[in-house]
Amino acid sequence: MTTEYEKPTLKEEDLGHFRGTSQYYRYPVPWVPFLYTDGVQYVVSKGDAYWILDLIGSWQGEKEVKGDSMLQQIQFWTLTVNEDRTAEMKCERDSGDVAVVQKIKLTDFPLPRIRFYLCHMFCYWEFSGEGPRRNENYGVLTLPSER
Known part of the structure; x- marks a missing residue:
């Protein structure tokens, strides 16, 4: 019996029911210094898009982000996909x-x-390193409806 891979499906109408989170997730790569919520987990798994976590995480150590005190409080990330399947990820203050x-x-x-x-994100960068890092020592990535 052969099974064909079915690409996970993500629909915009599925995202509105996420309010808060029941748990926080940790992506197991060192350049992702934040936890993320149920809604984000749903998006990256159903959208087959764990690369979004890589992209946002990889910017956190760059001077444009790490050196900006406003972005240490909150960052607004928007992915826009064009009809030709190119895209742009933008971070705004x-x-x-x-x-x-x-x-x-x-x-x-x-x-x-x-x-x-x-x-x-300041919680991550201000961690003293004494003892293991706990959940409160990370930033948190959420969907807008989970705030």
Whole structure:
């Protein structure tokens, strides 16, 4: 018996029911210094898009982000997918106040647009290193409805 791989499906209408989270997830790579919520887990698993965590995480140590005190409080990340399947991931301090932009040459992410909030990154950078890092020593990536 042969089974064909079915690409996970993600629909925008599925995201509205996420309010808060029942648990926090930790992505097992060192450049992702934040935890993420049930809603984000749903997006990256159903959208086959764990690369979004890599992308956002990889910017956290860069001077454009790490050196910006506003972005240590909150970051607004928006992925916009174009009709030709190219995309752009943008980090803003506030609406229209763009800190970084990353172009994506090709993606199969199923939604035309999605937004994430990353907050409390100062908790990660201010950790003294005494003892193991606990959940409160990380930033948290959420969907807007989970805030």
